[in-house]
Amino acid sequence: MLRSRNVVAGRINYDFALRTRIHGNIAALVAGTPAFVFAHDSRTLELSRYHHIPHRIITEMSADVDVAELYAETDYSAFNEHYDEGFQRLLDFMTKNGLENTYEHGDGGQEYDKGISALDLPRPYRRSDAESKEDLLFRITLLREQNKAVARQAARAEKKSGARIKKLEVQLAELTAQRKSTENRLRALETQTKNHLPAKARRLVKRLASK
Template sequence: MSRILLRAGKSPFQVLSPERSLAVGRVGVFGANSGNLLFSSAVHRTVSVPGAEVVTDGFVLQSLKRVPRTAAYVDERFDQLVLPFANAFRAGFTRQLDTYSDLIERLRVPVVVVGVGAQMGFHADRPEAGSDLDASVSRFVRAVLDHSASIGVRGERTAAYLARLGFSAPHVDVIGCPSLFTDADGFRVEPREVDASSRIDLTYTSGLESLVERSAADYPRLEFVAQEHHRLRLLLQGLDPEGYDGRGLLGSGHRLYREDRVRFFVDARTWVDHLRDFSFAFGTRIHGSIAAILARVPAVVLSYDSRTLELAQYHGIPYRDFHALPDDVTVEDLVAGTDYSAFNARFPELAAHYRAFLETNGIEHIWSPGAANPEYDARLAALDLPGPVGVAGASDRTPPLEPIGHSAVSELVALRRAEKAP
């Protein structure tokens, strides 16, 4: 049996209440942004071939203090280390990148990076952090390429940035976001009729106040699906973020909060399932849009930086330049400009390329001949996962707190404690 150590906040099979999900670590089990659940869960499913054991690290690896013994631990107990990432090439993640480099440089097992990206401005050609980040990224990429054939990046902008650092094809492979590759044969997103009675999904970071206000008034069934840990804290505990001035979507003063039209999900499956009868989705969160797409709901990304732009362009997801949106733009305008013909046509080729990337890097996947794992989906569907969290913690299914159990998370935490002992 092969054992794969996977970078993820939790396994898709770990049933944690919203309260427990928020309490794990400083920023929740999902690492401050629940969008992380989508791509880590997708990779978990993809590599869960019969005979493989996939163990999640609980984000322990990126915060190690003493690395050598951990490297020996990973080499002894695992056959591969698989690292799904999002916008890891950014100033705020430099320390974690250096920790990963320190670890990977000591490993003997293969290490495969899936979907990593650089965080840059909408029109920028490199991150603003400068030479310090460049040095950390270069070290990390060199370490990974010593352990795999190529590194999988999320888009052309990231590939261009790495090319300026001296890394290019075939060692840098643009593969998009693994969260979208859930079916080997692809799937289609078709238009849905939108009227005042439609369910509308809003994803949001900041800005867009006039559009949000109009849309909330015009569409009584519009819901804001939040992703940041501090929004989950507001829903569960009623605590406004520090410095909240009573306006905007950041706190309890907004009509969407007062009318219980804010939702949060702590599992990828329940998030996607919740959206299946929605008619349209829009907003600035790329994985919020991807959740809708996985539910076959048309979504338009209001792209404000390179990380959202390059994924939308690569996959053919409809997008609008956030910075160029007119003040009077409406949902009707966004619906009228949302065309999924490019996405539908491109999907089979991109999915085949993703599978080729996995195979080039020695990763067995569920789309290989004889490697399908229908029991995985059946087991996941049978779980009683918590439902959407609403205002004051309202949820249609909130299971009792469950222990995380014996896994690589507990083993690695125990190892780190042992390393700190005198």
């Protein structure tokens, strides 16, 4: 849910973002957009508190909450105060575990940002009242085609897995048959060996077998 928006140089810039999903709010904050979290579970609440992201527990909110009031009361002082500390904690964790990062072992991400800026990325799809019926139909068709592609991929994977299972079942049957054949040969050898033993040795084997 978004409070308002304005268009600058063909890009949509939002003034305020609020939602229940923590990653959506983090994406807004990374883009420099103020965000407010509706904490709907313990994990979302934990992350909001840990990173000092403005939030409210959704079960403690009234049904007629005013977005303008939330926007007015949102305070990012703690978030800004602890941001550098949290970022450094992440870098220390990576260094401790032998993971290099571009901020301590590179150019701070400049080369990556340069590469992204040079890309001619397609316009993102956004739902708004300004979209025409044709735009919506195109989006629906595109989603259906994507779903069909995923279904085909899943079917191929299932077929491949089925073939592997059948192959393993055949191998298992062959190994079982070999095991039975080996056991039969072993029993035959044991019987043959017993029959060719001297009488004294046969009596000893018989006595041992009866214990």
